[in-house]
Amino acid sequence: MPRSARLVPPAVLLALALTLTACDGSQEGSQDGGRHGGRDGSEGAPGLGDPYFPKAGNGGYDVSHYGLTLAYTPDGDRLTGTAVITARATEDLSAFDLDLAGMEVEKVTVGGRAAEYDRDGQELTVRPPDTLTEGEAFETEVRYSGSPRAITDPDGSKEGWLRTADGALALGEPTGSMAWFPGNHHPSDKASYDVEVTVPKGLTAVSNGELKSERTTADGRRTFTWHTAEPMASYAATLAIGRYTLTRTSTKDGLPVYVAVDPTQTAASRKVLARLPEAMEWAEYNFGPYPFSSTGAIVDRPGDAGYALETQNRPFYPGAPDLVTLVHETAHQWFGDSVTPKSWQDMWLNEGFATYAEWLWTEDEGGATAEQTFTTLYDHGEDEYKDLWSFPPAKPATAAHISDTPVYQRGAMVIHRIRQTVGDDTFYDLVQGWAAAHRHANADTAAFTAYVEKAAPDADFDEIWSDWLYGEGKPPRRP
Template identity: 40%
Template sequence: MALSRSARRGSRLLALATAAAAATSIAAAPGASPGAPGVGDPYFPNLGNGGYDALHYDLGVRYDPPSGRLDGRTTITARATQDLSSFNLDLQKLEVTSITVDGKRAAFTRAGDEITVTPKYTIRDGRQFKVTVVYGGVPLPLSGPIVFGSDYGWMKTKDGVFVACEPNAASTWFPSSDHPSDKAAFDIRIDSPAGLTGVSNGRLIDSWEKDGRSYQHWRTKKPMATYLATATIGKFNVRTGTTPGGIPIYVATDPVLPTGGVDVYGVTAEATDYWSEVFGPYPFEETGAIVDDMPQAGFSLETQTKPIYSAVRNETTIVHELAHQWFGDSVSVKDWRHIWLNEGFASYSQWLWDEHKGRRSAHDSFIAAYNARPADSPFWKVKIGDPQRDTMFAQGVYTRGAMTLQVLRERIGDDDFFELLPLWTKLHRYGNATTDAFIRLAEKVSGEDLDDLFQTWLFTDTKPALP
């Protein structure tokens, strides 16, 4: 039955009134509350944000090396995990120009490194939404005792910038939920002066020069922790190809660095393939390296798909950072107390590599490291199962973590040990894990009660007796 014109008009008015009432009810939805300003990490309470799960970052950054200025536009696609009246983003020091949520201007306030965003309407639990932030300024590196007393984060070089952000410096150059428990896919677009190259994570989607500018678009489809993102810019010699096992590889090397020494491309290809046999299938779309002239950084970092090195490093550094692609990048810590799951495993990989090459057994490496440190050494004072924030990168976390794994290997035997490693990376692939989860899995695989072993090697502050 057809409606009359007046009836149709009345129907439209009713629909509009109903929609307006619904919008009003959304704006004042009962039970909605602000998302937490942090995820509750005991070392960094305000890192990350509650109330939503970041799914994808679309980063556009324009960098001017002479002034050091960065202008950015970041769009985060997220899913609400509660009814949100407001939510937070982590951003350090840079100035925010505007924020929109689903294309509509949103109010925002700032308290230190926390941006509180209040959208026009409540974001319902389970709903996806997009937040776009326009911002700019001069990013500054962080410093302090955490990372070997070195600067870290966004660090200027002679021709660009070296970007290595573990554990809490991603938010010095883009707004984020800056904690490894909130991983996401990334598109990163880098705009810099012509003649420079921006290198980032994943695969290079496009690259061109226009009007005196150089543009690169990188994409990583696999989940990535924010601290593993990079937008390193400079003059680079680039070599691409595939490893013997067929994994795409991209290696960028600063041309001012001396040639010879370690073959970064060759070792990267070989180690990626070997770890794929030992730890399980390579978890990402590309492997590689960024080697930049940045000796003052004093460290390298396992940026996802392309570890970044502050100079030409030795072979053992390369195999360490590549092992992190499994331990730290694919399987990330639930919170920073569990950092030995990253560094102990990557350090143990150096012993496994020497064993693989026939240079020295992992057992002999363990004994040498054990004997090199007397009982009164500060090395033994850090309980590496919970090392505390300012000593989370202490040498004990690395080497004593490796010792723990060798003791475990000798306790349960090679068959169970080398079943355990790829099973661990398979069960927690692209996710987050804890020390307790590793202990339980080791006990399940071996059929043994291992609490005494892990208590002794992870949670005591004295030099353990040899088993």
């Protein structure tokens, strides 16, 4: 996910900022006091202890599906929603938490029966009428409304619910999705989605997956229903509401392509968007079969957000992207959206691969080779990126640094060092094998290093892991 700085020419090798957030939420009407015991079963943890966002996500259950029914009116910035969350208990539960920042909760049911609930910051604690047993599937319905909030990340960037000139935009990396729907908002819990959105006449609502229906109500409002069958981390979910021109085409292999463009960006983005099928074909050749059932893009006005983002199936761009940014976000469909990190400490697995995809694309387009890019970055990278050697890619200093230069550029350098070590044939087998082995799943850095070592058992990776991946400062020049 590049921030706005990412929209520079490829020759300058793009470093980006992004990050995300820990959040509070307003306390709202409670039908119960604070957290308490007194029933069989435990209370699921109100956070998963992520190294950078410890309150993100919740313990005790695993979500399999979100069904969101939403209505939004830009005049007044009012969102009403019903979230139906299908999950399975991973322990006996007398209570469990959902992440929801702001908004007013009107009613909660579990299994169709009214449930007690209360609010504490971003935590919506739900007490089902009967204790849930380990392994039990259950359905929670939350009715809510209000004006969704923008969330300020530790690095100062904005995510969550962003007002635009003609509507709104929901972006969620790393925790902003809790601004517009309740859920288990950590990348380790992926789910399928159905999103139905009703908006005023003349507006279009775009989300992930495939458009299953579009209808007009008696008063002229329009309802769009989107379906995402493949597992998706909530940070990759999006909702864009505005006066978009929405087109549906397909690749030569029949893959649906949904592209939504703000009319002010149509001319500027036409040429680069026409190369999306080519970028997809290139990525499949290098990384393996495309992991999703549709692709596309959302192009909004510059300034509506400060960065591009790899929202699943159709990345978001603030204004017409350049070609290398399109390649970066396309690569994220494999690395980040399909193979998703277990925690935000593993962010380099997303950004290192996506940045290295830029190097490979530039090489294949007749520009600098990846080796030349690596060497230039090693010799002179501090001139462009003053923080290049400030921390190792697998150990960002704080939550405010998970999208800093070392995660992107040093992350890509780690990938290139692996390629240097094993050679091209083994390298591409390794990359495609990694994407296939963890398709639609989660993985961490330890799993990646173990996979690399198993794929190339005769190679020595000690220097790469110790100096490049985890080492402090600039690694010594290799022989």
